[in-house]
Amino acid sequence: MINIKNLCFSYSNKPPYALNNINLTIPDGVYLSIIGENGSCKTTLIKLILGILKPNLGSIEISTNNIGYVPQRLDSFNSQFPITVKEVLSCHKKSLKNKNINILDILKIVNMNDYKNKLLGMLSGGQQQRVLIARALMGNPDIIILDEPSTGVDEINQKEIYSILRKLNKENKKTIISIEHNINIALENSTHILRINNGEVKLYTVEEYKKIRNNNLDLDNVI
Incomplete structure (x- = not known):
């Protein structure tokens, strides 16, 4: 559904790039959580997917124009x-x-x-x-993109929100792309994890990511 090829982006429009030579395919029907340190360009990536920002190099191809966006707060x-x-x-x-x-x-x-x-x-x-x-x-x-939907939300409403998102993904076949700051929430609700680190990205299934964590592997070297 979303195919990113050789994408480079910098707010200065020149190297060094904050996102560097990104190649990524996000399959239809996934529930994808985007994780990474503060300043790792998680929000920048979704702004590129939404068309709010334009790549300096490379391309983003999306098989639908029907995308819903949920900002972090009002x-x-x-x-x-x-x-x-x-x-x-x-x-x-x-x-x-x-x-x-x-x-x-x-x-x-x-x-x-x-x-x-x-x-x-x-x-x-x-x-x-x-x-x-x-x-x-x-x-x-067809796609719902959310920017940290649990930020500033109490535990009861968090459970309600993620229950809704899981149902939209599983029963209504919506592709969900959500920036998450809480890795445990991401692992509990997602089908896939996208980790951004030092301008590069790596896509995992939840099972793959859990295995890496459980084996105490260095994710910075894995990516």
Whole structure:
């Protein structure tokens, strides 16, 4: 579904590259967690996939234009603004080609139907995150990309969010690509792990990654 060839990227548009000669194929239907140290360009990679950034060299080929994006948080949202959950999704619906979307059906998927008339600013971080997932689902995307969906989210809502994502992947056949800062969450929920280290990437199945960790192998040398 996503084929990256000889990709190089630097914010200065010249070497040294933050991402260097990346060759990667992300298969259709995976649940992929992207991991790496702070500053390893995890968010940069998804911005390249989303088309927000352009490679300096190389190419990214994606077999679908239907991608849903879930940002890390509602940074730009004024929590005092009086808008309900249903109104947020209704506003987004106006920008979509398909006007026949049932907002209540979408809210059921993320278990937020009981909150449809609640003010968005009064919700917890985890509940707001589920609203963002609902907004991404309204376009019926083939791929859902998330930027650290568990950041600032309590444990109960974390479990709810990852249960939703696993179901979307397994039952609805959505490809999930999620940046994760918690490796245990990544291993518990994903089918594949993408590790970024020193501008290079390595794709593992979860089983392969667990074996490496259990054998105390040096991942910096493995990548």
